[in-house]
Amino acid sequence: MFYDKDRLSEIRLLDLTSTQIHEETARIREEYAKIALLMFYPFRTIEDIQLDGSHWKLFQRELDLYQNGRNTTMWAKGFEILHNIEDRKAMQQDVEKRKDEVTRESKNRLNIGKVKINKKKKKKKPLDDDDFVDYLSSDSEAGEDPIPDITKLKLSHDE
DSSP states (O other): OOOSSSSOOOGGGGOTTOSSOOHHHHHHHHHHHHHHHHHHSOOSSGGGGOBTTBHHHHHHHHHHHHHTTOOOSSOHHHHHHHHHHHHHHHHHTTOOOOOOHHHHHOOOTTOTTOOOOOOOOOOOOOOOHHHHHHHHHSOOTTSSOSSOOGGGOOOGGGO
16 A cells, blocks of 8 residues: 555645546555545445445545535545645644744753763673672761661651
């Protein structure tokens, strides 16, 4: 199936104003119509979403009915959704996302989200039992025990 970057192809690639089209355009039309019909046309078998063996012919018939204000078998809201998909793609092309007021006015005081390049760290050898016991019994760099005595901690409700 043809997808434009894993999405429904763009309508401009369907060359809607031409009757004489290239083979590639015909293939793109078929795939676009197939996807649209799969989403918005009731069916039980794959043949139900074809007219004379073509997805495009059925889609074109349904589109003509919709544009002329007549009832369609295809869900009419589906045409609006397809149009909205196309509008969304057009708006997102080559446009930098606008920052909202909160983003513009906020300061990143914690430096969260900034990319840091990590240098290769030296691998520390695992502590054996004696080293671990020594670590626990030694003072930390701040001069405190590495494991605090929980019996001496003041809790906020003790005050």
